[in-house]
Every structure is written in structure tokens, then in C-alpha cells.
Amino acid sequence: MPRLAFRPLVLIAVLALMAVIVGAQAPMPQPEDQETARIVVELLERGHMARPVIDDQIALKWFDNYLKELDPQKLYFLKSDVQEFKTEAKELDDQIREGNIDFARKVFDRFLQRNDERFKTAMELLHQKFDFTADESITDDPDHLEYPVDKAEADARMRKKVKLDMLVAKVVEELDPAEAVRKWTIRYRDRNRMWHQVDSVELLELYLSSLTKTFDPHSSYLGPKTLEDMLNTQLHLTLEGIGASLRSEDGYAVVQEVVPGMAADKDGRLQPEDKIIGIQKENGEEIDLVEKKLTDVVRYIRGPRGTKVRLIVQPEGTKERRIYELTREKIELKEQHARGKVVPGKGTDGRDLKIGIISLPAFYGDTRRSSGATPMPSARRPTAAGSSATSSSSTSTPWWSTCGATAAACSKKPRPSPACSSTPARSFRSRSSLASSHSPTTRKERPGMGPWRSSSTRPAPVPRRSSPA
Numbered sequence: 001m002p003r004l005a006f007r008p009l010v011l012i013a014v015l016a017l018m019a020v021i022v023g024a025q026a027p028m029p030q031p032e033d034q035e036t037a038r039i040v041v042e043l044l045e046r047g048h049m050a051r052p053v054i055d056d057q058i059a060l061k062w063f064d065n066y067l068k069e070l071d072p073q074k075l076y077f078l079k080s081d082v083q084e085f086k087t088e089a090k091e092l093d094d095q096i097r098e099g100n101i102d103f104a105r106k107v108f109d110r111f112l113q114r115n116d117e118r119f120k121t122a123m124e125l126l127h128q129k130f131d132f133t134a135d136e137s138i139t140d141d142p143d144h145l146e147y148p149v150d151k152a153e154a155d156a157r158m159r160k161k162v163k164l165d166m167l168v169a170k171v172v173e174e175l176d177p178a179e180a181v182r183k184w185t186i187r188y189r190d191r192n193r194m195w196h197q198v199d200s201v202e203l204l205e206l207y208l209s210s211l212t213k214t215f216d217p218h219s220s221y222l223g224p225k226t227l228e229d230m231l232n233t234q235l236h237l238t239l240e241g242i243g244a245s246l247r248s249e250d251g252y253a254v255v256q257e258v259v260p261g262m263a264a265d266k267d268g269r270l271q272p273e274d275k276i277i278g279i280q281k282e283n284g285e286e287i288d289l290v291e292k293k294l295t296d297v298v299r300y301i302r303g304p305r306g307t308k309v310r311l312i313v314q315p316e317g318t319k320e321r322r323i324y325e326l327t328r329e330k331i332e333l334k335e336q337h338a339r340g341k342v343v344p345g346k347g348t349d350g351r352d353l354k355i356g357i358i359s360l361p362a363f364y365g366d367t368r369r370s371s372g373a374t375p376m377p378s379a380r381r382p383t384a385a386g387s388s389a390t391s392s393s394s395t396s397t398p399w400w401s402t403c404g405a406t407a408a409a410c411s412k413k414p415r416p417s418p419a420c421s422s423t424p425a426r427s428f429r430s431r432s433s434l435a436s437s438h439s440p441t442t443r444k445e446r447p448g449m450g451p452w453r454s455s456s457t458r459p460a461p462v463p464r465r466s467s468p469a
Helices: 003-023 031-047 056-070 079-086 089-097 102-125 151-171 177-196 200-212 224-234 263-267 294-301
Strands: 219-222 238-241 244-249 252-258 275-280 286-288 308-314 322-327 329-332 339-346 352-359 419-422 434-436 454-456 466-468
Touching: 031 089, 031 200, 056 079, 056 089, 056 102, 056 200, 079 102, 089 102, 102 151, 102 177, 102 200, 151 177, 177 244, 200 219, 200 224, 219 224, 224 238, 244 294, 252 294, 263 322, 275 294, 294 308, 294 466
Parallel strands: none
Antiparallel strands: 219 419, 238 329, 244 252, 244 466, 252 275, 275 286, 275 308, 308 322, 339 352, 434 454
């Protein structure tokens, strides 16, 4: 091969290698993230109901929580990784008081590396033929597992997981082998992409929530976007958008459902399984939404009622590009409203009974009605909160275990500050939202601190498979 012809190939190979290396790096902490971390620790020790002292013992629990949040089934980290990180575990309390959150990035960096290794293994395994007559079992309780000693043991666990996924696709979903491979290829790819899209704010949210849960399982740190979503959507069960539920699939925002009676339904063109691939601005400029986080896609689509949005849509089963202009409307999330019914029954003595059943999918209330304004934090600092009120509710898979992400976006409003907030029962798997006001018996006043305000919401970062837009 001529020497000059060889150089471009070398350059391409080098650039490809650089892309892989850069893509596997955790997001860099920003100065505001470091200041936030330092302030949150101060607020937790001063204001959390548990009155915690963040010391070496708390640091060890925090370390364990953080690893569990990233790798709950012990599929990714190796035993040597954990041993290496644990040498630094008792220093986490001292580091965060200085605003040092480098440990969060260091561990996440290694997690991305291990995640890429398992992803590569899963892609290879999907194209192998499994023997479903073999007598094999899989341990699904991580408390009965140690971290894998080496890559070979980790790959062996991944093999069993992929085999189980393919068995479920075959027996439960009744998919043919080719369709099962296609489905799980997309899911594994989406899950891997999701981890690489985590930004510094989301990483901080995960890291600090791992700390707050050492005091009680219902406390979480809320980043700015999560707090804004909670205040403007989850507590009021309303949003302003087009009335479509979206999911993330193979890098696309796919329409999962069109809400009856809302803007998209009235227009009639947008249909389930259509892909929203971009937004066209008024000046004709286009914003590409392919392989964007679902949270970001939804924030582009939502906006104040009465305003227009131009969606660039690829209809199901085609490669066409169509532009649909829709007018945003106010949308009520009625499926989350409280419902009740009365059912007949029999008592132990045989008497007829009427049994009242109340279904409460989420806790909500119009917090703006009394004040006449949208509740937004006035300070640009994080706030800490804890609550003794808990609830049991429906559950969903946390965002770090799914291929999608909850997206809750409203029209542009002042950016709220992060918050530490207590979450309902069932820890981070809860989908309910709860706000409870201060009770005089829950806390004594301290000099320089106002009444305790507790709130409970779905935890950070975000847990649903689909998102309303």
C-alpha cells in the first residue's frame, strides 16, 4: 500500500480509539457541583431529622450504597475494583467537607469501563445458541453473591443473565429467535448508551442520594431538574405539552401512546410507534434529537400552552421525514388521580358488606393555589429536608436500570436550586409524591433556622420507562 494512502487509515484508527476512550470517561465535576456537595453536608448535619454526624462509619455505609446504586446485581465491578476503592472509603466524609467529589467520578469511570466490557460480552452471547435443557440456575439475591473475581467470572454471570432474558422472550413473550435477538440487542444498546449520557449533575444526584440514604431509606438529594419536575409536574399532576407518552428505543424517542383529547390526538397525524427525530425552529433551523436523552427530548417538546412546536417525525415503518406543527396544551395526568369504588362483600357472620377501596397512585396537591404563584426556591443554595411521613405505592424500575429515562419538562422558568428531600417508603423504587408540612412535634427550633419543611417525592434521578410530553 502506498505510504500516503496508509496515513489516512492510521488517522482514522487513532480517532476511533480516541472516541472510545473519551466515550468511556465519567463526566467532570463542575465547580458548582463541588460547592453544592459541601453545602449539602452542612445542611444534612444541621437539619436532617436523624441528626446525623457524617463520620467514618457513615462514609463506609455511603461507599456501599454508591456501589449498590451503580451495580445492584454485582454484574459489573470486579472484586479487585471494590478492594481498591474501599481503601479510600473512610476518607469520603473528609473529602466532601472540602467539596471534593472526585471519588464519585473515579468509581463511575471504572463502572463505565466494566459496563462496556459486559455490553460487548452480551452482544456476542446474543448470537449464540443456548441449550435450554441444561440444568442451570441464577442467583437473583445480590446479598448471597460476592463480586466476581475476574472478567471470566463476570462474563459467566452475564451469560446466565442473557440466557434468562432469551428464555423469557421465548416462553413468556413467545418471540421467535430472530425477534428475541433484535429486541435484546436494542435493550442492551440503549442501557449502555444511557450510562454514557449521564452528566455531572446526574452523577452528583446519584452520589449524594447514596449518602442521604445512609440516614434513612426515604431521603434523597434532588438536582435542579428533578426538583423542578417535582414542583411543576409531579405535585400538580399537570404539564404543558402535546399529549404524547414517549419512550427511548435504539436511540430514538418513540411515541408510546397518544393521550385522547389532547393536542396530538386532535391533530391526528402523530401515531404510536412514530419516531420524533428532531425539532424545527421558526427560522427553519433543525435540532437533531436522535440519540439524545429522553429527558432532553421532552424538554424540547414541552412549552407554555398556546405556543407551537414543529416536530420532525419519522412515521412507523418508513424512512420519511414529516413536519407536524402542534399547539401545546395543558395536560392533566388523570391516570395518577385518586380513585375510589365500592365493592360488595360478606362479613364473617354472613352479613352483606360494602367495602370502599381507594386507589392512590401518587400524592399530589395544588401547592400554588394558596400562594397564587408557582412554588420555587428563592435561594440559589441547596436545601435539605427529611420527613417522617411515608407511603407505600406502585413501583417502577430505577432509571439506572432501564434503557429509558423519565422526562419531566415544563416551560422555561427560573432554575430551581437542588434539594435534599425525603422519599416515600420502598426507597428509590417508589413512584409516589408526598408533601407534608411542619408539625411542631417533629422538630425543635434552632437558632438561625426556620421551621422544618419536609417533602417527599420520587427520588433522584428519574425512574419511569416512558415520559409524557
